[in-house]
Amino acid sequence: MMNSSMNLVDIASKYILLQPSRKALKGKCPFHKDETTSLLIIPQSNVFKCFGCGAEGGPMEFLMRIENKNRTKVIADIAEKTFPQ
Ligand SMILES: [Zn+2]
Numbered sequence: 001m002m003n004s005s006m007n008l009v010d011i012a013s014k015y016i017l018l019q020p021s022r023k024a025l026k027g028k029c030p031f032h033k034d035e036t037t038s039l040l041i042i043p044q045s046n047v048f049k050c051f052g053c054g055a056e057g058g059p060m061e062f063l064m065r066i067e068n069k070n071r072t073k074v075i076a077d078i079a080e081k082t083f084p085q
Contacts, residue, residue, distance in 0.1 A: 006059035006078075008046045015066055031055045031065055 009025060012018060018025040018041065029039035029050040038052035049056040055065060063074045 006046075008041060008048060008059040008062060009043050011059050012041055012048065012062055029053060029055065 009018065012025075012027070016027040016030055016039070018027045019037065021040070023042065023044065025041040025043065026037040027039050027041070028034040028037055029052050031050060032038075032053035032055075034050075034052055036052075039048060039050045039055075041048045047056065047058050048062055055061075057065075060071065060074060063069070064071060067074065067077075069077070
């Protein structure tokens, strides 16, 4: 599963409220105690960056952090959802 085949905005919006901001979306960072909206998501690049705690990456990094899983587990879970037995 490549980052490019997952839509970060779709994934992140399941966990946090995203607000439009110029060419990006912003929201409260789920990775630290965010009182403002430090998390920026750039849909065009499919990446996120937090200006509070420094978290950054693509859809895979977002899922690994928010679900506290390693890459292998995230991929296995996606496969299970995509191809239920
Ligand atoms: Zn943060």
